[in-house]
Amino acid sequence: MTLIDLTRLLLDDTPVFPGDSAMTLKQTRNLDEDGYCNHELTINMHTGTHIDGPMHMTDSRTFISDMPLERFVGKGCVLDVSGQREIDFKPEYETIVEENVILLLHTGHGELFGQPQYFTDYPVLTERFAEWLVRKKVKMVGFDTPSPDKDPYAVHLTFMNHGILIAENLTNLDRLLQTRSFEVFALPLRIRADASMARVIARFA
Template sequence: MASNPAYVPFTFLLAAALIALLGIGWAQRKKRLGRGVLILSPLAAAFLLLYFWHIPFHDAARSVLAPSRSYSCELDGDGSRTPEPFTIPLPKRTVFKGKTNACSPFYRTYATNDRRAREVKIIDLSHRIQDGMPPYPGDTETTLVHSKVYERDFYNNHQLTINMHAGTHIDGPMHLLDRKEYLSEIPLETFIGEGVVIDVSGGMKEIAYKEEYEERIKNNQIVLLYTGFGSRFGQPGYFSDHPVLTMEFAQLIVKKQIKMIGLDMPSPDRDPFEIHKCLFENRILIAENLTNLDQLLHVPAFEVIALPLSIRADSSIARIIARI
């Protein structure tokens, strides 16, 4: 099927040109130029015929020769063209090549495997778990022991003793509410989402509401607060001198119905933990003891992936990353 009916007369002109070129090439076959014409003319003609008459080849060729960042398609249910185009939703940062004829399965495979579409940067927002990692006051110590050694046991193994609030972790509502909802029962979609980072550094004691946050924070986001306090992780005063959120700020993120708030400090508040309870009552998770948030300050868009263990517990240690 032709990509365009206007290509029909062009095909006859192409055939006439090919016959003429073959005649010239045959007449000059003893010369290098003549032999080149005899070889290249059929190849060029085959390419043009496929380009104008074979839709998948046409789409694939245009995806290389005429790159575009848009993806539209005019394809009917039976595979024929239709004047009513449809569009296919694409993920952010996907670079599709091709223009209006990008409809073939081959084209879609080619486009989604485009090298530029796969270029992402990962930023680790988690502290490394290691032996002696400082626990929250009153919690058990973290121990990581090399329990089996290859030279002695012919294999390696490690044994970890850790509570669920050590290092980078996620607090679930069961932590401070009388609920029997373990973290493993919360839908996985809650732990992945569009991220936004807010710079609240500067040594302030309270993180208060600002009108500008009304625009910065969107529904269903994962909100990260960069205080700069994370640089003191493992140092004296880390668990006692950190800033706290005001209730007005907490009510803002409740109103925005965010999925999770992430902090580069050990807690959003102190005893009696009213901020914790306010967020938990509205099903907002809390990720604590993050790091490297400064690397996101000037990033316009990123995704947060904050996966806890699949564990029957109130909270969980977690590996949290940002994907840019």
């Protein structure tokens, strides 16, 4: 069994989406001085690798903690869409993407994580592709970018209005491109919020 970590490491200087509050991670207790170690984290739910729930941009009253666990675990599927500025539907996807999968999109943009253009010059999904994914009944869509779209966030709304979760700021998706079959475990904190940081891993034999 092989496990691939698709999660960004959280550090004190982890970059956040422009306009979001900064994250801080500091050690508050030291073994030599206090007899134990402790760390304190101040973070908004959309920092690093995280999952957006429907409450993020709609009037849904469903917190991410209210969602059933099976929504965060499932058969995975990855598409190599690297080099595309606008990610659109292609006919061959009909046979590649099955219903109820967790779909991961490798754009290659994740290589820019930590640089300013990561948050400003990322590829986006078309509304047509988003609507097709709704018809395919995918559980979740994840990518190595900070967002599937830009203002006015029509793709976000399409997904959230149809119960599709969104996983942002993934990494290591290139390591799945040659894998025929894998599972995805994308578990958020059990937190009463619109979204949550998550540990996302892929597992295959």
